[in-house]
Amino acid sequence: MKRTLLVEALLLLGLASLPAIGQALYLREEVSWHAPAVAKDEVLLEEALGWGDSLLWVDARPDAQFESEHIPGALLLNEDRWNELLPALLTTWGPEKKTVVYCSSQSCAASHDVARRLREEATLKDVYVLHGGWEAWLAAKK
Secondary structure, eight states: OHHHHHHHHHHHHHHHHHHHHHHHHHTTTTOOSSSOOOOTTEEOHHHHHTTGGGEEEEEOSOHHHHHHOOOTTOEEOOGGGHHHHHHHHHHHOOTTOEEEEEOSSTTOSHHHHHHHHHHHTSOOSSEEEETTHHHHHHHHTO
């Protein structure tokens, strides 16, 4: 009796797993099981690059990192020099522009803070954070 119950339970479990296994095999190229989720205020590099001339890059890293290397055409705007650097950014920005802020890694909070301030304090529209940060740019350029 116990053996029959065990066999039936295992059979039921196996049958219940078939749709999930089938979907995983069928869609294995469609879904990245290891990629972190993209937050609602973030944008993937490929999508941002598709915006072409309507894209404004903003580097939220410290001055020394920006001076060492940055995305071509990016403007520096970090928390340390916000009041000093914001006017130059606003003269470059236009309502047709989409602004993408990045910092040194996906875990870097500076890009999210600068993007939030651009939306709330400078009242800019279409402000995003680069998913994966500076490292995403470097990886794409290899």
